[in-house]
């Protein structure tokens with residue numbers, strides 16, 4: 001699904017609404033400073049928009065990106081403590097690379113992006129579902145999540161650690177750090193009266209913070 005707003009409009013907002021001057025002093029000093037200093041500077045660096053449906057060049061801090069995702073990409077926010085989504089496609093055999101609408105999940109004021117994508121691993125058609133944390137890498141490792149696909153008497157569970165949105169969704173997909181289902185298996189999950197071979201995957205899960 002494409003957002004109703006065009007890429008051009010989104011790009012023009014970058015110039016209108018965002019102003020992140022590049023501080024050359026800070027960047028060059030990072031090279032000579034200790035690791036701690038580099039981490040501090042890195043945290044100040046704006047994040048790229050994590051939307052996966054179209055190329056978007058918006059950058060900003062997390063609060064700004066949340067507003068942008070909901071207002072400009074029509075992404076919905078759900079409760080990350082317990083969620084369930086259905087991913088449907090009427091003709092999965094003709095689907096090569098595709099991303100479904102991103103879902104935002106909230107867990108006590110921290111947000112996560114839930115991705116679902118179709119891709120080919122060598123020549124095998126696959127689906128992958130994974131989560132990314134809207135924040136830095138360090139904090140991301142303090143969370144865990146599960147994703148479970150369930151249907152037609154079959155069940156598969158993935159437990160993972162969300163990657164920071166500093167990594168692009170493409171990087172995470174290509175590293176296969178998520179729940180991976182081959183298309184053939186996905187069709188078993190889609191139901192026994194599935195003569196039309198439609199994709200109907202129900203994926204549920206939850207996020208928690210490790211102690």
Ligand SMILES: [Zn+2]
Nearest residue numbers: 049051056058
């Ligand atoms: Zn965007």
